[in-house]
Amino acid sequence: MVTAKICGISTAETLDAAIAGGASHVGFVFFPKSPRNVSFEQAKALAARTPSHVKTVGLFVDNEDDRFVDEAVHWAELDVLQLHGNESPARTAHLRRFAGVELWKAVPVRTRADLTVAASYRDAADRIVYDAKPPVGADLPGGNGLRFDWKLLDGFAHPLPWVLSGGLDAANVADAVGITGARLVDVSSGVEDRPGVKSVDKIAAFLQSVARL
């Protein structure tokens, strides 16, 4: 069975579409530069609307403020902390202990050599999120709708359970899963009409594609 996370949710309508479509996870972005950024209050209200079988994920990027991360996670009662910046293994391990919830660490991928970084998070994270490495100078380290060469994962000895992300959409997710063997996929841009504006129809179509796998 393949499950899916819909990331960058900021409205009740799109949250409901993700839940109705069978998402296993929904993500809330706490990164002011992102068009999907949400406040503590928004995240708390959305998380409270989410049934317990759907796990809630708070996404942070290079946040130095332990208290901000901890308060966001606990105030909104989130299940998972996703770090999507340049957080070192030591910083990742620290935040995992501090927040006391499951932790996912993003690893940016353009070449096979990039994958070797994942092993350094073996004792620091619970899951690796493979995402496309953004171009130099990009505003966001993720959520850019860019994919990497999925064949790079062929034969790779994953150090931890993992998530496939980067440029997925309803039309390509079957190929992505077929090539990589991913059991959990994560999408943001591919279910939007424009950056930060999620589409109920695209969320439904993506989750239908995943349900057919």
Ligand SMILES: O=C(O)c1ccccc1N[C@@H]1O[C@H](COP(=O)(O)O)[C@@H](O)[C@H]1O
């Ligand atoms: O979604 C964002 O705005 C975001 C901002 C900063 C870092 C990561 C972000 N999203 C994550 O990026 C990947 C891929 O997204 P996309 O489907 O290619 O748009 C995914 O893990 C999102 O959770």
